[in-house]
Amino acid sequence: MKRFIFAALLLSVCAGFAFAADPVEGYWVSIDEEGKLTAGWRIYEQSGVLYGKILAVAGKPRDTIASDVKESYKDFPVQGAVNKMTVVGTPWIWGLTKKNEGQWAGGNIIDPADGKMYKCKITFRAADGKKYKEDTLEMRGEIGMGIGRSQFWKKSTPEEIDKIQ
Numbered sequence: 444m445k446r447f448i449f450a451a452l453l454l455s456v457c458a459g460f461a462f463a464a465d466p467v468e469g470y471w472v473s474i475d476e477e478g479k480l481t482a483g484w485r486i487y488e489q490s491g492v493l494y495g496k497i498l499a500v501a502g503k504p505r506d507t508i509a510s511d512v513k514e515s516y517k518d519f520p521v522q523g524a525v526n527k528m529t530v531v532g533t534p535w536i537w538g539l540t541k542k543n544e545g546q547w548a549g550g551n552i553i554d555p556a557d558g559k560m561y562k563c564k565i566t567f568r569a570a571d572g573k574k575y576k577e578d579t580l581e582m583r584g585e586i587g588m589g590i591g592r593s594q595f596w597k598k599s600t601p602e603e604i605d606k607i608q
Contacts, residue, residue, distance in 0.1 A: 466567040471596040483604030493547045495536030499607035505531045512558035
């Protein structure tokens with residue numbers, strides 16, 4: 444009986460690790476190149492694919508329409524006219540697949556401010572007390588052949604994102 448209990452306990456612990464969320468998942472605030480907070484995001488995995496939705500945009504009402512984007516994009520995960528969707532609640536990041544723990548690539552990101560679409564890579568950078576003072580998400584947008592730029596997003600909470608005005 445003791446062996447059975449031990450085996451069951453060990454199995455439940457291992458199963459917990461197997462289903463633990465990837466460190467990129469959760470709530471993040473995007474920070475631009477000048478260090479300014481631009482938006483609050485929720486990054487989530489669904490059926491092995493990574494997505495990201497904006498939950499709040501600094502300086503914009505939550506019902507702002509993404510009128511500066513195109514009407515459609517190849518493989519966009521939501522049906523309908525993209526330029527009629529709200530900035531908040533639309534998955535502007537989609538199609539990334541897991542390469543390693545904390546590393547996703549092969550998807551896309553759209554900047555709803557100008558409608559430009561980029562190839563997207565996301566890498567979790569754990570706080571190390573040196574280069575990364577806190578858990579950081581490296582969000583890299585590329586136009587091809589490794590040409591692009593990275594932003595470094597900060598871990599957040601739903602409550603903090605709720606306060607973004």
